[in-house]
């Protein structure tokens with residue numbers, strides 16, 4: 205074995221994605237013939253709506269197969285800006301970068317804003333990739349734990365105020381939240397705004413689950429007074445339109461930010477896939493009915509799970525959005541999740557992956573029948 209690969213110190217700072225590790229294990233077991241109820245994946249279980257598929261095919265037939273301008277085709281950037289204006293964000297097409305997935309938009313944002321030793325504040329439980337991306341950029345992490353507050357931000361604003369300071373470079377907000385499903389109130393977001401303005405901090409607002417909201421209202425952080433020139437809004441097509449494999453997302457920020465991040469974008473991915481961008485225009489402009497159908501299906505599944513857990517006396521802090529729930533399990537949530545997959549053939553993600561030990565994340569992007577089956581199996585194996 206040669207020593208030719210002298211791996212960078214940077215790549216040593218991060219671990220592979222814990223959610224993908226579990227779903228890979230579930231896939232391996234399924235390949236061996238096991239019947240696994242896989243509640244580990246962050247992926248809607250619906251087909252991409254037909255009109256979007258047709259738009260993608262039409263774009264291919266029309267020859268939209270070359271590079272596009274780096275930040276995206278004008279029609280899509282305009283459709284994104286119009287969508288943002290619809291949620292009260294003062295957006296212009298020149299303030300948008302279209303990316304291959306929301307993940308790339310986040311990656312570019314961290315790389316653009318964060319250098320060695322810069323402080324990034326995360327709200328725990330936090331989606332796994334924020335920590336990895338922040339560390340790759342060289343950040344020092346500070347964390348505020350929302351777990352004692354039912355995963356809500358409003359009751360944790362005092363803790364946040366103690367953490368955010370003039371030394372903070374960036375705060376990451378994700379509402380509706382992966383992994384908790386929590387939707388932060390307008391008061392909570394105003395609290396974020398006040399701190400961001402007071403300490404001159406930039407904020408990532410990851411709104412990728414924006415269209416999957418139940419008994420609450422989604423508020424775009426950049427729509428609040430004082431936030432327009434310090435927010436990077438992240439969004440994408442994976443969740444709302446069930447387009448995970450198409451890899452399409454975007455960021456919106458000031459034109460100055462887009463100028464800087466656009467350098468990284470052009471030198472790394474060049475552009476998002478051409479015909480996929482055309483399908484994205486169709487998604488934004490003509491898919492409200494399908495989005496609503498999926499949202500209602502998620503709402504029914506959430507309610508079903510709440511009832512099932514209730515029947516078994518399990519108290520869950522249920523969120524008002526996304527398609528995730530954090531359920532309380534053993535202190536050693538890693539061991540619990542291993543037992544869940546080995547003994548009950550149910551795949552969940554350990555809460556520790558999100559800095560919330562003692563919990564497991566369930567994704568309810570699965571049929572009602574499979575959700576019932578999962579709870580039955582966990583109960584009959586004494587895991588719940």
Ligand SMILES: Cc1ncc(COP(=O)(O)O)c(C=O)c1O
Nearest residue numbers: 246305306307331382440442453
């Ligand atoms: C909170 C959050 N942000 C961003 C993403 C990125 O999604 P994509 O790259 O598929 O657009 C995900 C995907 O799981 C997510 O859960």
